[in-house]
Amino acid sequence: MNFHVLTLFPDMVSGGLNTSILGRAAAGGHISLETVNIRDFTENKHKKVDDYPYGGGAGMLMQAQPVYDAYRSIEEKILENGGKKPRVIYVTPQGRVFNQQMAQELALEDELVFLCGHYEGIDERVLETIVTDYVSIGDYVLTGGELPSMVMIDAVSRLVPGVLKNEESAEFESFHNNLLEYPQYTRPEVWQGKPVPDILLSGDHAKVDKWRLLQSEERTRERRPDLYETYAREGKALSWLLKKKIAHMDMIEVIRRGQAELLCGEEEGVLLRDVPSGAYMMSAVDEDMGERLLSLIPRGLKDGLYVAHQEFLKESICRRFKGSVINTCVQAVYTRKTPLEEDSRFCIKTLDTSYLGEVYFHYHAVHDKVYLEERLRSGMMYGAFVNGKLAGFIGMHAEGSMGILEVFEEFRRQGIAEALERHLINRILEKGWVPFCQIFTDNEASVKLQQKLGLRIGRDTVYWIS
Structure with a gap:
């Protein structure tokens, strides 16, 4: 991931972000940081970038042209390298409040531009021209946007594959699943008369996990x-x-992976929006509850995506939202926690965007190029190689299901599909997640593969509607 910061104080930003974990991540090529000095784009010989506001008032405003020219210098490089127009984040108390869910959303981008304001702000006209996201880190005023930008870059970087040595750290620290982190202790066992809780010395991992959950719940309730x-x-x-x-x-x-925007959660029905995919997922006890859930979904969504767990919901979605494409599936779930034995005959490794051409050539009828590129950037797509040649691939969809499975024709009937899924199941288990997939109801070959691998096949139908 590439971060670009438009600022009047580039040394402040680069000095704060080029050390410790982020410094190592940059050295390893997992992230990059570019600071652009807005003063370099002013025509004023004194490097002045501010002026008095029209209509009077206290303080000075940053002028539109230097900010715009600084941004264009970044945008042009990104577009020349085949990228898309980047999201531009302007830090302001007037924006949407930054949280872990937003960090997860931003971590899916390839390029992020942060615009750091100063003085009394920035000319509104350039904000309207280039800014895509107005973001706040809290209801207070700082001297500039550098510190908030650094906070967000740190939070987003931790979610980029390869940045953290212990991948679990990103999953189980503060704010995971809306719980604060439990209290932690290290040596000595007694410090100033305060002992480490006995349960942590017991060696009983189940009891330790239960204690930590209770502590997290209590701490969150209080604080x-x-x-x-x-x-x-x-x-x-x-x-x-x-x-x-x-x-x-x-x-x-x-919900468990922390990527749900819960719109309604009751004991007779649930509606949530999966943030990475944008899909609205729902399940209801009856039609009345279903109509209540559907009334919470905005009308007029462009390219709306819906997942229904009852037939009456499917029918109502098609009426309300003009859904015309319906994929009927059943769920398959790997319910064990023990990893599967992997097939040593094949070399299976993580695929990056250098394989986009091959993946798209073999899978373009199912997903578009933008989606496949984003999946490759997620670090959760894997390829099987035979004699150094890519023979097939598998990946995890944006909402978390296993899929994107394809074995090239010349390599079929060799067990490659099974080997790929074994590998993906184990990678998902390593993250503490439950591996699952959705199978088209007429795909008997896939059902047999899931059963062979020990997945449980659901009896209920799941409908994907677009």
Whole structure:
């Protein structure tokens, strides 16, 4: 991922972000940081970039032209290298409040531009021209946008594959699943008369995990009641979804992986929006509850994507949102925690964007190039190689299901599909997630493969509607 910061103080930004974990990540090529000095783009011989505001008022405003020219210098390089127009984040108390979910959303981008304001702000006309996201880190005023930008870059970078040595750290630290982190202890066992809790010395991992969860819940309830309220709502939603665990595993995992925007969570129905894919997922006890859920979805969505777990929801979605493409699936879930034995006959490795051409050539009828490129950048697509040649691939979809499975014709009937799925299941287990996939109801070959690998096949139908 590439970060670009438009600033009056480039040394402040580069000095703060080129050390420790982020410094190592940059050295390893996982992220890059470019600071662009806005003063370099002014025509004023004194490098002046501010002026008095029209209409009077205190302070000075940053002028539009230097900011615009500085941004264009970045945009032109990105477009010349085959990239798309980048998201431009302007840090302001007037923006959407930054949180972990937004960090996950931004981590899916290839390029991010941060615009750091100073003085009394920036001429509104250039903001209207280049800014895509107005973001706040809290209801207080700072002297400039550099510190908030650095905070966001740090939070987003941690979610980029390869940045953290211990990949679990990004999953289980503060704010994961709307719970604060439990208290931590290290040596000595007793410090100033305060001992480490006995449970942590017991060696009973199940009891330790339970204690940590209770501590996280209590700490969140006391210190962040707003977060705890969201956590409690998710708990209520899960109580409904867990009644049919296999059928609802897609929605359960979206919640557990922290990528759900929960729009309604009750004991008779759940509606959520999966942030990475934008899909609205829903399940309801009856038609009345279903209509309540559907009324919460905005009308007029362009390219709306919906996942229904009951037929009456499918029919209502098609009426309300003019859904015309319906894929009927069943859920398959790997319910064990033990990894599968991998097939040593094939070399399986992570695919990067250098393989986009081959992947798109073999899979363009199913997904577009932009989606496949984003999946390759996620670090969750894998290829099987035979004698150094790519023979097939598999990946994880944006909402978390296994898929994008293709074995090239000349390499079929050699067990490559099974080997690829074994590998992906193990990588998902390493993250502490539950591997699952959705199979078209008429795909008997895929059903047999899932059964062979030990996945449980759900009896209930899942409908993908677009």
